[in-house]
Amino acid sequence: MELFLDTASAQEIKKGVESGLITGVTTNPTLIMKEGRDYNEALKEICSIIKGPVSAETVSLDADGMVKEGIAFSKIAKNIVVKVPMTVEGMKACQRLTKQGIKVNVTLVFSANQALLAAKSGAYFVSPFVGRLDDIGKIGMDVVREIKQVYGNYKFTTKILVASVRNPIHVLDAAKIGADIATVPYSVFEQLFKHTLTDAGIKKFLEDWEKVPKRK
Numbered sequence: 690m691e692l693f694l695d696t697a698s699a700q701e702i703k704k705g706v707e708s709g710l711i712t713g714v715t716t717n718p719t720l721i722m723k724e725g726r727d728y729n730e731a732l733k734e735i736c737s738i739i740k741g742p743v744s745a746e747t748v749s750l751d752a753d754g755m756v757k758e759g760i761a762f763s764k765i766a767k768n769i770v771v772k773v774p775m776t777v778e779g780m781k782a783c784q785r786l787t788k789q790g791i792k793v794n795v796t797l798v799f800s801a802n803q804a805l806l807a808a809k810s811g812a813y814f815v816s817p818f819v820g821r822l823d824d825i826g827k828i829g830m831d832v833v834r835e836i837k838q839v840y841g842n843y844k845f846t847t848k849i850l851v852a853s854v855r856n857p858i859h860v861l862d863a864a865k866i867g868a869d870i871a872t873v874p875y876s877v878f879e880q881l882f883k884h885t886l887t888d889a890g891i892k893k894f895l896e897d898w899e900k901v902p903k904r905k
Contacts, residue, residue: 690864693742693872695852697721697731701875702738713741715794715816715852715872717772718748729765736766744794744814746772747782755782763791770813772796775803780810787811794850801835808845814870819863820853829853830862837866857881 693713694705697720705711714735721731736743743766747758759771759782770792773779783793787810794814795807799822807815817836819829836849848869854860857880863871873881 690868691741691870692860692878693850693870694878695720695854695872695874697724697726697735698875699724699731699734699738702735705875705878706739711739711741711878713743713870713872714739715744715772715850717746717796732762732765732769736768740768742770742792742814743768744770744772744796746796747774750776750778752778752781752785755779756785759786759791759793760789770794772816775799775807780806783807783810783812787813796852799832801832801839804832804836804847804849805839808840808843808847812847814848814850816850816852816872818853819851819859820855822853823855830859830866833863833868834866837868 691712692710693715694702694711695715696702697716702714721728724731732745745762747755749755749758755773762769762771771786772794773782774797775795783795786793792813794816795812796816798804798815798817804815817832819833822829822832833851850870850872851863851868852872854871854873854877856877860871860873860881
């Protein structure tokens with residue numbers, strides 16, 4: 690399973706790339722707004738840092754507007770993937786952009802039925818939002834599991850990109866189900882490395898090393 694960063698922070702992306710473990714980025718207007726950046730300039734910088742897919746979200750509500758924005762995004766860099774929402778207009782835009790060779794990430798997906806429509810519309814990625822489903826008393830990972838089954842039944846090539854990840858358990862569950870990608874905030878990425886026994890083991894090794902006789 691691939692790991693993407695869900696961020697617009699150039700600093701976080703650089704650290705992720707340096708780790709050799711992050712292969713893509715997802716962004717949205719909210720994340721870029723938090724960085725106080727111009728949207729297009731931020732996307733250009735992100736695409737210069739990482740070679741993998743960078744999802745850029747459209748803001749129009751109609752298909753024509755989404756397609757226009759998507760075409761403009763695709764000219765920023767070759768690794769741009771255009772994000773469109775799971776709506777009727779979004780699926781129209783997805784089909785039109787896909788026919789032009791532009792990869793599409795269908796976002797704000799909350800059911801396997803929606804994921805089915807995204808795949809039939811030619812989506813490159815589908816993004817089920819597991820954390821937001823958990824927030825309303827549902828089990829977000831159940832939807833990922835259902836999507837995985839449906840896609841397997843019909844050999845859809847749309848990749849499952851698990852989004853709205855809140856903690857390392859979400860990452861583990863996504864990997865166990867067989868999702869293609871999990872996109873995570875940098876704070877969750879850092880948590881994946883940590884375990885109290887690892888920290889305790891390092892501490893013990895260092896303490897023992899100090900007791901080893903050293904050559905003079």
